[in-house]
Amino acid sequence: MSAVKNPNPALIVGKYAALAFYLIFALFPLYWLLKIGLTPDALIYSEGTRLFPSEITFSNFTTVIFQTDFVAYFRNSLVVSLGAAFFTTLFAAGAGYAFSRFVFAGKRIIIALMLVTQMFPLLMIIAPIYKIVAELGLLNSLTSLIVVYTAFNIPFATFLMQSFFDGIPKDLEDAAMMDGCSRFQALCKVVFPLTLPGLGATLGFVFTAAWSELLFALMLISKNDAMTFPVGLLTFVSKFSVDWGQMMAAGVLALIPSCLFFIFIQRYLVQGLTSGAVKG
Amino acid sequence: MARIELRDVAKRYGSVEVLRNIDLEIQDGEFIVLVGPSGCGKSTLLRMVAGLEPISSGDFLIDGERMNDVRPRDRDIAMVFQSYALYPHMDVARNMGFSMEIRKDPVAERKSKVAQAAETLGLSNLTDRLPKALSGGQRQRVAMGRAIIRDPQAFLFDEPLSNLDAALRVEMRLEIARLHQKLSATMIYVTHDQVEALTLADRIVVLNGGDIQQVGSPLELYERPANKFVAQFIGSPTMNVVPVIGTDTGVTAGNGAAIELPDQPLTAQAKELGVRPEHIDVVDNGTGDLSAVADVVEHLGSDTNIYVNVEGIGSMMVRKHGNIPVNSGEQLGLRIQTENAHLFADDGTALRPVA
Numbered sequence: 001m002s003a004v005k006n007p008n009p010a011l012i013v014g015k016y017a018a019l020a021f022y023l024i025f026a027l028f029p030l031y032w033l034l035k036i037g038l039t040p041d042a043l044i045y046s047e048g049t050r051l052f053p054s055e056i057t058f059s060n061f062t063t064v065i066f067q068t069d070f071v072a073y074f075r076n077s078l079v080v081s082l083g084a085a086f087f088t089t090l091f092a093a094g095a096g097y098a099f100s101r102f103v104f105a106g107k108r109i110i111i112a113l114m115l116v117t118q119m120f121p122l123l124m125i126i127a128p129i130y131k132i133v134a135e136l137g138l139l140n141s142l143t144s145l146i147v148v149y150t151a152f153n154i155p156f157a158t159f160l161m162q163s164f165f166d167g168i169p170k171d172l173e174d175a176a177m178m179d180g181c182s183r184f185q186a187l188c189k190v191v192f193p194l195t196l197p198g199l200g201a202t203l204g205f206v207f208t209a210a211w212s213e214l215l216f217a218l219m220l221i222s223k224n225d226a227m228t229f230p231v232g233l234l235t236f237v238s239k240f241s242v243d244w245g246q247m248m249a250a251g252v253l254a255l256i257p258s259c260l261f262f263i264f265i266q267r268y269l270v271q272g273l274t275s276g277a278v279k280g
Numbered sequence: 281m282a283r284i285e286l287r288d289v290a291k292r293y294g295s296v297e298v299l300r301n302i303d304l305e306i307q308d309g310e311f312i313v314l315v316g317p318s319g320c321g322k323s324t325l326l327r328m329v330a331g332l333e334p335i336s337s338g339d340f341l342i343d344g345e346r347m348n349d350v351r352p353r354d355r356d357i358a359m360v361f362q363s364y365a366l367y368p369h370m371d372v373a374r375n376m377g378f379s380m381e382i383r384k385d386p387v388a389e390r391k392s393k394v395a396q397a398a399e400t401l402g403l404s405n406l407t408d409r410l411p412k413a414l415s416g417g418q419r420q421r422v423a424m425g426r427a428i429i430r431d432p433q434a435f436l437f438d439e440p441l442s443n444l445d446a447a448l449r450v451e452m453r454l455e456i457a458r459l460h461q462k463l464s465a466t467m468i469y470v471t472h473d474q475v476e477a478l479t480l481a482d483r484i485v486v487l488n489g490g491d492i493q494q495v496g497s498p499l500e501l502y503e504r505p506a507n508k509f510v511a512q513f514i515g516s517p518t519m520n521v522v523p524v525i526g527t528d529t530g531v532t533a534g535n536g537a538a539i540e541l542p543d544q545p546l547t548a549q550a551k552e553l554g555v556r557p558e559h560i561d562v563v564d565n566g567t568g569d570l571s572a573v574a575d576v577v578e579h580l581g582s583d584t585n586i587y588v589n590v591e592g593i594g595s596m597m598v599r600k601h602g603n604i605p606v607n608s609g610e611q612l613g614l615r616i617q618t619e620n621a622h623l624f625a626d627d628g629t630a631l632r633p634v635a
Contacts, residue, residue, distance in 0.1 A: 171365035174332050179379040179426070180353045189382075193369045 030255070037061065037249035044244055060249035069224060070250050073232030078257060080142050080217075080228055081210040084149035088157050088206045089199055091150070096161025097187070101170070114155040122215060130219055140223040148220070149210045157202045164198025165191070200265035207261055211254075229254050282342050282433035282466050283308045284329065289338030291324055291490075298324055299490045302338065309464045315477040316487035316513070322470045325487070326436050329468060331355050342433065358427035359436040362443065364419045366411040366426075373398070373407040376425040397425040401455075417448045421455075428459070434466040441476065453479060474514055478502075486510050508628040511554050517585070519554045520596040521624070526550035531623070535592025539569045543619045550631055554622035557599035561615040562586070562606065568613035572596070577608050588612060 036044065037060050039053040047053055064070045098104070099111065129148060138144035168191055176186035214230040221227050227235075229250075236247040284306040291299040299321040306312050314322040327333040329340065331352035340348050347355055358379075366375050373394050374381070380390040398404045401421040411419055420440065427435055437456070441449045457480055460467055471477055477484050478498040486493040486501065486509070494506040498514075505511035511519050524531035526547045530540040533553070541547055565571060572588035575595065584604040588596050598614065606612065623631040 169363060169365065171361045171363045172367060174327075174330075174352075175359070175361060175365035175426075176367070176378075177332065177352045178330060178357070178359045179430075180382040182351075182353065185382065190367055 033248050033251050033255075036244055037252050039245060041245050060245040061253070064246050064249045064253065068246070068250075069227070069232065069235075070229075070253070072225060073227050073229045074254070074257075076142055076226060077211060077229040077254075080145045080149065081207045081257075083142070083146040084153065084210040085203045085207040087146065087150045088153045089161075089202045091154050092157035092161045092202055093195070093199065095154070095158040096163075097165050097191075099158065099162045100165035101173075114158065117155050126215065126219055129216070133220055138220075140221055140226045142226060142228075144220050145210075145213075145217060145228065148216050149206070149213065153206045153209060157206060160202050160205070161195075161198055164195055164201075168194050204262060204265050208258055211258060283344070284434060284466060284468070285339070285341040285344075286329075287339040287341070289325075289328065289340060290336050291321070291328060291333070292336040297490060299328075302492060304485060304492070304495065306466060306468065309466055311460050311467045311469065311480060311482045312485060313469045313471060313477040313481035313483075314485045314487060315471055315474060316493075318472060320487040321490045322472075322487050323438055326359075326438055326468060326470045329434075330357055330359050330436055356430075356433045357436060358430050358432040358434075359438065360423045360427050360440045362439040364411075364423040364443075366419055366422055368411050371408050371410055372403060372414070372422050372425075375411065375422055376407075376429050378426065379430045393429050394425075397429045400428070401425050416444055417452065420444060420448075420452055424456075424459070428463065432465070434468065435463075437467065437469040439471055440469075442471070442473070449476075456480065474516060478514070484514075486513060488513075504632070505622065505630055507630055508552065508554065508624045511622055511624075511630065515556055517557050517597055517599060519556045519622070520560075521552050521554045522590075522593050522596070524550060524553045526623070530618075533570065533590075533593055535570075535590065537570055537592075539616060539618075541618045541621060541623070544621060544623055544631070547623065547631075549625050550623035551626045552624040552628075553616075554624060555596075555616050556620065557585070557597040558601075559617040559620040560596070560598045561617065562598060562600060562604060563613040563615050565611040565613050568615035570614040570616075572612050572614050574606050574608050574610045574612055577606050579603060586612075588614065590614070 035051075035053060038056045038058070039047065040055050040057045040059070043053055043055060099107065133139055133144045133148070136144075138147075172190050172194075173183070173186045176190045177183065181189060212230060213228075217228045217231045218234075221231055224235075233247060233250055233254075236243045236250065284304075286302050286304040289299065289302040290297060302325065304312075314325060316322050324333055328335050331347075331350065335348050339346055342355065367378065370378065373391075376397055377390045377394045380393065394407065395404070398407050401424060403418065403421055403425060406414065406418060411422065414422065420443075423440070440456070441452050444452060453476060456469075460480075469476075469480060481498055483495060483497055484501055485495050488509050493513075494501060494510045496504075501510055501514045505514060508521060512521065522533060524533050524539075526549055527538070528548060530538060530542075530544075530547055531550055531553050532538050539553070544550075561568070570590050570593070572590040574586050575589050576587040578585040578587075581603065582601070584600050584602070584606070586598040586600070586604070586606055588598060590596055596614075625631055
């Protein structure tokens, strides 16, 4: 008799049905986005609730790309999101490493303060932030958004990085130092390669957060040429009508970089990279 | 090869003193085992020698040169960690050759040394594997290979065998003993396992609560423990220790039995009598120093362990070589081999016969 029992076929069917249901549930809004983007303007209201439009057009996409400022919004968003993700991860990695490995005066206070910053509702601090940015003359600049997003994401990203560093046995650095590394060399040659999943997760987290952020972008940016994509999306809403088709087409295009980014970093997100380091 | 000296070394974390008055001289090529219960500071002491833990006070010297503030990388000491600490993203060959890679030694030399070490440790066909694809014993070997490839002044082992199963532990213990014979390098080995200590060491350092209790060869510690702690820590099964009242000719046990100890002077100061299980003879009921009832008898074939109840004293253990026909519940007489008995004063220090 084999040790593994043949599973009940009904169970398999049930399992796949549950998975399919979940997939449909999760992906339906995305499908609707794509569907409306592909529906000709004339049919949007007449065929609004049909699952498949009777006609398909790419004109919404071509209009969005060639006749609106969408490409500029897109570029701005890319600059802001990549900038915020890069700087946040850089600082969070440094701070997370310090919290994970060193004992220093004021460590608990700093950690507590960082937690406190996470407790304020964003609306409370929008006005002061606006004032600071205005005084610095940074209104309508992408720099202001990068700075603000970086500042807001660092605490959470730091805790995230700290937990990744905590997961790397301290013995590995000690061993590297016994093998002739300085602490910095040990960091670069042993700790850094093992932290790649953590860095990838943090980058991805901040990138998506910055990519879809609306509130600060709306407050701090009013000029068209510095608008990020979520703000730009609002330009499809005019006083008398909403250009649904183009708006959805822009939305679909905006999903592409997020998807590409996750395809790029997902290989660093695989677990088990540190297995085999120590016992077990 | 190196002579290592510790002079009045101490370690403090804030106001907590975890090690104090550590004076130890380790000769070139000596195999020293630091042994003690967990929390006694033995691993901390090893890490201080490695340079991974700063020394709070005192001097640490290698070949007469003060090394307190020298970084680990410049001490030329290799260490094998309890967790092995293999670099998980490097294959076995790169793990072993990592120190040479850092020193920027020529690639050809590195390759030949790695191959040689792999050969010695039986890892030749595993050099391109990642640590996660190795068994516990193989990981342990890679960790040792990483140490020997450097040809360091001294080797440090931090409980290297505690993650292995019993059979593998015996095998690796032999391998470490062979390694020491072959390299004749200075080695410092930390363990809480007294069998490892007794089998491997040239000299054993017994630590407890941050103090060195005794330094000596395995036989010295077994035959002449300096105090009650060492007496009970070294030797398996544990030494029987019973409270007694010292008299001019011997001691009187709690049940009033007088035991004459002609080989043991200073008996008047004795507060406790220690006898190892193997130093008690079983005699006919009514004869001997004590009368007892056998409680549990374990027949191990090579040995017989008899747990006895002695009226007025409590339980003791007797171990005899071979098979002794004793049944539980049987009345026995016990005779203590007085020349192998130990007497301890009020503070636990051993009372020595005047030579």
